[in-house]
Amino acid sequence: MSLRLPRTPRREYPQPAPAASSGAFQVVQTFPVPEPNLDGSVHIRDNRILVTPPLPGGRPAVITAVHPVVLSINGRRISGSAPVLPEDVVSWEISEKPQYEITMPEDRLHVYFTLYRAERYAWKLVDCSAARELRVRAEPDRSSLLSTLTVEQVLAGLGQSSLTRNVSIPALYAELSNPTYQPVCIARGKAPVPGRDAQLQLIFRARTTGPDDEATELPGIAIVREGQTIARKVDAQDGLPGYDVFGSVLPAPRPADLRFTATADTKVLPGGEVVALRDGRPRITGNGTLERTFDLAKRYVLPESLPPGASIVFGGDVVASQCLSGVTIEAIGNVYVFGDVYHCTLAVTGSIYVQGRVVDSRLYAGSCGVVRCRMWQKANLLLEELGRLREAAQELAEAILARQETVRYGLVTVLMLEGKFKHVPPLAAVILETLGDISGSCRIKEDTSLLEKGLERLLQPWQHIDTFSDDEFNSLIERLRLVLDYISYMQEEGTRIEIGEAESSVIESAGGFLAHHGNLRLSELLTAADVPFLLEDTAT
Structure with missing residues (x-):
């Protein structure tokens, strides 16, 4: 790679002509003349920033601060580069990292002390020769020690906080004497001890019976006799409170309680015991919730x-x-x-x-059986399709209104059910077919009857063309969700x-x-x- 320099003008100086008798010819010699430097300059010496002004037609000097130096010109802090003239007042200061840091997590159970440096030195500017553009640097003056960090200074930095009563002085002193420059725990609280949630304890001992109520080998059918205790509730136990680094009390989490619900075949006694009112297999549902329902399975x-x-x-x-x-x-x-x-x-x-x-x-x-059963899958599919049907019916109704025509929501719905959503009535028929087999529980008896009426209307849409409404579809969706919640609860x-x-x-x-x-x-x-x-x- 070659670099072509600009051509410097040359000035010719005539030389004395040689004597005619010598028979020699006249020689002319030339020398380059440098251009005068008109720009200003700046240099650093003995912690002072010295500025030379530019000559007429020249450019002023430019200075830039290098961290941790912070420059101010005429009382205004500069960022980046800035021109400077001799009449400007240039001052500098050091923005350095603190000697240590105190950190505390959100739970306020620990306080950590991190030492960055124990000694604090004065700073001095690094001398630089004159230049138009100058980067101002500084370095610690190892010959001028200002102070050494002490335990008392750290405690004073904590102020009047109650935290100072819990600070471990030995841990703080050890880090200052033999620095590791790693976070050191200097105060500890005590975490609350969680209590014990209420628990379900099975009491009955299963008697295994075969299909003809004769004793068989496993697997068998576990049954209880009338009056036999099925289970009992072990009450929740409160935890122990703790305290944070400031001495404030941290309450223990409240333990979860269990709620027992009996059906016509069982009874919950005041002491938390559940007894059977007839012979049968105990069924305990509500797994994963704070409510347990006891019945005897048909x-x-x-x-x-x-x-x-x-x-x-x-x-x-x-x-x-x-x-x-x-x-x-x-x-x-x-x-x-x-x-x-x-x-x-x-x-x-x-x-x-x-x-x-x-x-x-x-x-x-x-739960694997819940998501695989036909009722669950078809009901979820119907929920999705009813949502799409409502949205499509609303869009069509809005389009008709935009043409300033009368909208019959029922007619719009029936047309949708016979066209784009013609698969919805067969879905409703499948759900109706299986719904009667699981509706024996009193928990959803009322909701099931209302759901059945809504599904039957989908099978004969023309008979209900004048009564279909968006609110009715919303109610049908909510009752489908109740049945799905019931099936999930029956785990x-x-x-x-x-x-x-x-x-x-x-x-x-x-x-x-x-x-x-x-x-x-x-x-x-x-x-x-x-x-x-x-x-x-x-x-x-």
Whole structure:
């Protein structure tokens, strides 16, 4: 890379002519003449900033501060570069980091002291030769020690705060004497000790019965007798308060309480015990909430022969005393199969017990069963479609109004149900079909009846063309959500899946899992708890 310099003008100086007798020729020699420097300059010497003014036609000098130097010209602090003249008053100061820092987290349980430097020195400007543009630098003057940080200075920096009574003087002194330059805890509070939430304690000892109420091997059906205690509530226990670094009291978190609700089959005693009012299997629902509901699950025993592709939906326990093949069972309760299961789908809010083999089947228990049941899936789909239907009906109504025509909301809705949303009535029919099987609970009886009326109107839209309204659709949506909340609430405590063995199946349990014969071949298993295997030759 070459650099071409500007050509300097030359001035010619004539030389004396040689004598004619010499016979030599005349020589002219030239010399470059430098241009005069008209610009001002600035230099630093002995902590002083000295400025030289520019000559006429020149430019003033420029200064720039380098951290931690802060420059002021005529009392105004400058940022970046600034021109300076001899008549300007230039002053400088140092903006340096503090010698230490005190930090405290939001919980106010600790105070940390971080030392950056114990000694404090005077600062001096770095001498620089004259230049038009100058960067002003400074450095500590190691020959001029101003002070050394002490414990007393740190305490004085805390002011009159009550924090000073809790400061660890030894920890502070140790850091100042042998600096680590790391955060050091110099004050501690005491965190409150959390209490214990109210707990559910199961009391009854299950008696296992078979499909004919005869004692069988596991898995069995756990039942209680009339008057037997099902469970009791262990009351919440308050925690212990703590204190922060200022000495203020920190209250302990309030423990969560449990609310017990009984149905017609159970009773909650004043002492927190729940007893059965008849024989049956206790069902405890509300898992994951602060409310537990106790009832005795209804039981439906399947007939010995089922048609191929049979689908059973029941709001309680389902019991099969024989092998199942090609059957779909959805239950708000448990499923018990005293035989093998082939090509079946079992989705329950409780547990699944299969005494034999599970082949080419799908088993879902607890929350996994909730999201797999047809009622849950269809109701969620209907919720989404009703929302889209409302939005489309409103847009169409607004378009008709924009043409200054009369809008009949019912007519708009019916046209939508027979056109773009013609799939909504079949969805409503499926939900109506399964709703009656789970509406036995008194918790949603009233809401279910109103929901059924709303769904029936979707099946015969022309009969209700004059009464359809946006408020009605909003009410239908809210009642669908109530049913979904109910199904989700019906997840039972301690759900699990127990089988003999499985092959080419999918098993999902929101609780535990156990394979009594230990074999899982070509199967997928998802469980929220540990998976014990009873035999060493288990194959997965």
